[in-house]
Amino acid sequence: MPDNATPELTAFSWVPPMPRGLVRDLRVRWVLEEMGQPYRTRLFDHRTDGAETRRPDQPFGQVPAFRQGDVALFESGAICLWLAERDPALMPQDEAARARVLSWIFAALNSVEPNILMLQYVTLFDGDKPGATEFAPTARSRLSDRLGQLSEALCENEWIAGPFSVADVLMVSVLRQLGRGDNLDPFPNLVAYVARGEARPAFQRALAAHMADFVED
Amino acid sequence: MPDNATPELTAFSWVPPMPRGLVRDLRVRWVLEEMGQPYRTRLFDHRTDGAETRRPDQPFGQVPAFRQGDVALFESGAICLWLAERDPALMPQDEAARARVLSWIFAALNSVEPNILMLQYVTLFDGDKPGATEFAPTARSRLSDRLGQLSEALCENEWIAGPFSVADVLMVSVLRQLGRGDNLDPFPNLVAYVARGEARPAFQRALAAHMADFVED
Structure with missing residues (x-):
């Protein structure tokens, strides 16, 4: 893999207003910004480019997909992990510390995010389907x-797995999907944790680039 | 990390009949069996050992948690990946091939499993809650x-990411949760894929060990 090749990321040039600031290319952009790694984007218009257009890069027709040299990845979790392995500031090299970060990466994506997704299905994506409203309190x-x-688990710690790491990029990104709703409010340490993540200059640069790639309408 | 230390895995000595054969320690046992790596288990009884008992090892009170030497992990996905990195037969060393395997690991756990989990919530775990039955067809x-x-994506391939890898351990394990239901039937290549995974001697040994650790009732 030529490590000096410029990474290329797929993203959207248009999505409806609501998901702007939340599409998963942002997670990868955040990691790239933490690394100071320049990248370019290849954009799809959600209105005109169907899932089939994105399928050659991403089997589920989603974004992001990623290329650097002869390496191709999809799934934002995989891309973030692969990139972080190239930066000790995002993935520690000490084996015990690395194991903690790995554990929390998977906790974010396989133990926390599915519960958020279920709530999003019954309140947003499929909120108009039979049973959705009634099931929402259970979700x-x-x-x-x-x-x-x-x-x-976070307790009074600043970050989830020791010093700041790629596990925080993923966990904060997962929690951000709860947005300004009241689901996080009972947990002030989680609210503060998300705010700490969002305050990082690398996150702010990533968000600005993510938003700048959208056309107005 | 002393690689020759015997790994220790947490698992259950009792769960109700239905989840037997599906609890997530099985995923890790399968990887360990593919590696020919002996291990020991530390068992909890689901009836008497509450989530609090398991919390020191696993922040969500679940199994498995894993220890080897001074390395501790939780989340079956993290444990399987960490172990596979020690065996080129489960995780290729060529960077492009490794990227494919990483992508499919996360696809199994973050793009396929959440949809299965949602269906399980509305038909099993929370099947008696308001709206569950009505929402099930949407899920x-x-x-x-x-x-x-x-x-x-699988098409006529034998395995999901090239030669057999840890991505197949996870994807087959995720799909196995659909059991004998009719959700997989429209996709004969997926049915055959799961059967291929289950036919592996390492899976059979792992399943036998998983089942043998349960007390009768």
């Missing part, structure tokens, strides 16, 4: 239990 | 779309 309660456990 | 349809994309 909210499941999520709240999980957030309570996460809040206890 | 089934979302899952079916995702399985269709996975089926196209």
Whole structure:
């Protein structure tokens, strides 16, 4: 892999207003900004480029997909991990510390995010489907239990797995999807944790680049 | 990390009959068996050992948690990846091939499993809650779309990311949760894929050890 090749990331040039600031290319941009690694984007218009257009790079027709030299990846979690392995500031080299970061990467994506996704399905994506409204309180309660456990694990620590790492990029990004709703409010340490992540200059640069790639309408 | 230390895995000595054969320690046992790596288990009884008992090892009170020497991990995905990195038969060393395997690991856990989990919530875990039955067809349809994309990606290939790898351990384990239900039936290549995984001697040994650790009732 020519490490000096410029990475290329797929992203959207248009999505509806709501998901702007949340599409998953942002997670990868954040990691790239933490690394100080320049990259270019290849953009799709959600209105005109169907999932089929994106399928050659991403089997589920989503963004982001990633290329650097002869390496191609999809799934923002995989891309973030692969990149972080190239920067000890994002993935420690000490084996015990690395194991902690790996654990929290998967916790964010396989133990926290599915509960958020379930709530999003019944309140947003499929909120108009039969049973959705009635099931929402159950989904909210499941999520709240999980957030309570996460809040206890974070405790008064600044970051989730020791010093700041790629696990925080993913966990903060996952929690950001709860937006300004009241789901996080019972857990002030999680609210502060998300704010700490969002305050990082690298996150701010990534968000600005993510937003700048959208055309107005 | 003393690589010759015997790994220790947490698992259950009792769960109700239904999840037997599906609890996530099985995923890690499968990887360990593929590696020919002996291990020991530390068992909890689901009836008497509450989540608090398991919390020191696993922040969500689940199994498995894993220790080898001074390395501790939780999240079956993290444990399987960490172990696979020690065996080129499970994680290729060529960077482009490794990137493919990483992508499919995260696809299994972050793009396929959440859709299965949503269906399990509305049909099993929370099947008696308001709206669950009415929402089930929507969850089934979302899952079916995702399985269709996975089926196209697998195509006529034997394994999901090139030669057999840890990505197959995770993807087959994720799909096995659909059990004998009819959700996989429209995708004969996925049915055959799961059967291929289950036919591996290492899977059979792992399943036998997983089942043998359960007390009768």
